[in-house]
Amino acid sequence: MIFFRSAKMGNHLIIAIDGPSGAGKSTLGRMLARELGLLYIDTGSMYRAVALAVIESTSTNEQDDVAVASLADRIEIDLGGDPDSLHVSLNGHDVSDRIRDEDVTEVSSIVSTIPAVRRAMVKRQRELGQRGAVMNGRDIGTVVFPNADVKFFLDAAIEERAERRLAEEREHNPQATYDQTLADITERDRRDTTRADSPLVAAKDAIVIDSSGQSIAEVFQRMIKIVREKQR
Ligand code: C5P
Numbered sequence: 001m002i003f004f005r006s007a008k009m010g011n012h013l014i015i016a017i018d019g020p021s022g023a024g025k026s027t028l029g030r031m032l033a034r035e036l037g038l039l040y041i042d043t044g045s046m047y048r049a050v051a052l053a054v055i056e057s058t059s060t061n062e063q064d065d066v067a068v069a070s071l072a073d074r075i076e077i078d079l080g081g082d083p084d085s086l087h088v089s090l091n092g093h094d095v096s097d098r099i100r101d102e103d104v105t106e107v108s109s110i111v112s113t114i115p116a117v118r119r120a121m122v123k124r125q126r127e128l129g130q131r132g133a134v135m136n137g138r139d140i141g142t143v144v145f146p147n148a149d150v151k152f153f154l155d156a157a158i159e160e161r162a163e164r165r166l167a168e169e170r171e172h173n174p175q176a177t178y179d180q181t182l183a184d185i186t187e188r189d190r191r192d193t194t195r196a197d198s199p200l201v202a203a204k205d206a207i208v209i210d211s212s213g214q215s216i217a218e219v220f221q222r223m224i225k226i227v228r229e230k231q232r
Contacts (some may be wrong), residue, residue: 012132013038014147015227016140019154020189020200022161024211024219025136028154030083031220033134036227040083041128043137043144044108046121048099049077049090051107062107069116079128100172109188112138115197138192141203150230152223153202157212161185 015032017025026042033040050072054060060067081087088096098104111117118139125144129135135144141151156164162182169176192200202208207226211219 013149014145015134016148016151017136022165023154023156029134029136033083039133041133041135045088047112048104048108051104051111065114072117072120109191113195138200139198141206143198151203151206153206153208155210
């Protein structure tokens with residue numbers, strides 16, 4: 001794991017970015033981490049690694065919560081690289097591309113509803129972020145780091161989020177359609193917001209940003225201004 005720390009700050013600044021799929025968390029999180037010299041941690045990739053372990057396991061059924069949680073405890077997940085080129089490895093194998101595939105996306109949305117899986121991931125996330133980080137996910141400001149220095153909740157109209165996801169999906173799968181992507185995002189939003197453990201919700205003290213109709217550069221300027229003001 002490579003740590004990026006800003007000499008300007010010298011402290012362990014934690015910036016939480018939560019929000020639904022396709023809201024721009026990943027792009028903006030990387031930009032903020034780069035600008036501030038902080039470690040960038042994409043917690044979704046950890047749930048994706050668990051999902052891949054389940055898919056690859058011949059003995060673990062994704063519906064068997066106890067078996068999935070036990071697997072989540074045993075696997076080795078490493079996040080490395082810098083904000084511009086992140087690497088995720090599972091039990092020593094680079095799975096950075098594989099975890100973006102559709103089957104992993106689907107299963108990650110299911111395994112992340114299991115409380116014991118969440119507990120295992122949250123523990124790892126707290127360890128990883130303790131020296132400061134930009135961390136994105138669904139429950140960072142509410143559960144993982146409730147005392148984060150700055151909490152953002154990024155949102156955007158579902159149609160716009162589906163368009164953004166479709167553009168990403170088409171890089172791997174030219175057959176991907178808008179209707180299917182919209183349906184998938186709708187279902188994943190439903191699972192994220194209705195699960196009993198750590199549902200997707202803006203923390204009370206989060207700064208909610210709706211990026212609909214705004215460019216990444218505009219949203220970034222807004223976010224960095226807020227962080228700089230907090231640092232004063
Ligand atoms: O962010 P991403 O889409 O890569 O996350 C994959 C899945 O992991 C999501 O469907 C979401 O349900 C879940 N997740 C979560 N909590 C987090 C990060 C991701 O439940 N902190």
